[in-house]
Amino acid sequence: MSVTVRVPAKVNVQLAVGAARPDGFHDLANVFLAVGLYDEITVTPADELRITCTGPGADRVPLDTTNLAARAALALAARHGIDPRVHIHIAKDIPVAGGMAGGSADGAGALLACDTLWSLNSPQSELLSLCAELGSDVPFSLLGGAALGVGRGEQLTPLAVGGAFHWVFAVADGGLSTPTVFQEFDRLAAGKAIPPPTPDPALLDALRTGDAAALADTLSNDLQPAALSLRPSLAATLTTGTTAGALAALVSGSGPTTAFLTKDEETATQVATALQSSGTCHTARPTTSPARGATVVGLDRV
Ligand code: C5P
Secondary structure, eight states, X not given: OEEEEEEEEXXXXXXXXXXXXXXXXXXXXXXXXXXXXXXXXXXXXXXXXXXEEEXXXXXXXXXXXXXXXXXXXXXXXXXXXXXXXXXXXXXXXXXXXXXXXXXXXXXXHHHHHHHHHTTOOOOHHHHHHHHHHHOTTXXXXXXXXXXXXXXXXXXXXXXXXXXXXXXXXXXXSSOOOHHHHHHHHHHHHTTSOOOOOOOOHHHHHHHHHTOHHHHHHHOEETTHHHHHHHOTXXXXXXXXXXXXXXXXXXXXXXXXXXXXXXXXXXXXXXHXXXXXXXXXXXXXXXXXEOOBXXXXXXXXXX
């Protein structure tokens, strides 16, 4: 038997970052939106726990127990006294170390896939609390749609979204490490007063009404200056997308993927073509949001 789960990437339409906490994390007001780029995780019984990975950037994905998919399988198995002997295959399409929660998606996907393979039928609340132990963004990867995340981003309140938004994601060459970007945020913030992070009511309204122009006016990412400081070439990518007709551009999460909101599908195609031919990114991917959270898409009983 094997089980396949599909899990979406995310963009943070608002990422408000507070001061560093004693535990090293930062308090956030994090408005997550799931977008239609997906990893697929397939689990199959095997002699021992092992991971394989294919797709763009697969050579940069760890295949040991530092991989969130392996940690998810081990955590679920430990909770239920199960021997975690599974082969986890990750078919990657979410940019690796790109600020789109690709690793978190694999953690959430492996958790749901193993839960299904082992017929555990865990309630969603139990899976969400296991996800929160794995990483700050993992609960949202399970949930999908749109949500406000507070605390370190793991305490979620689902948000209503009034319509489809069109996006282009410009995938950069290479990744950025999330802890490094937060450290750069701290360095740039040194000596400045950092207000407590709060969600922007105008942005939540724009999501609720499905108003792309209003969402474009309210997009914000406090990690953007840190990502640009570490990767100055991203400024040219952002300018290319807005010049080509995007309503707004921003760094996705901790980067280096950049996100472009457009008014419709046709403009998204136009912006993607301009980005692709500009040489300022590796690949330009048009897609839409919101997207469904982790979903079982294949169940093979052979
Ligand atoms: O939770 P996760 O393991 O994904 O976080 C990775 C790193 O990102 C943390 O070790 C920390 O350096 C940084 N981080 C943070 N504040 C958050 C979330 C992540 O500083 N709210």
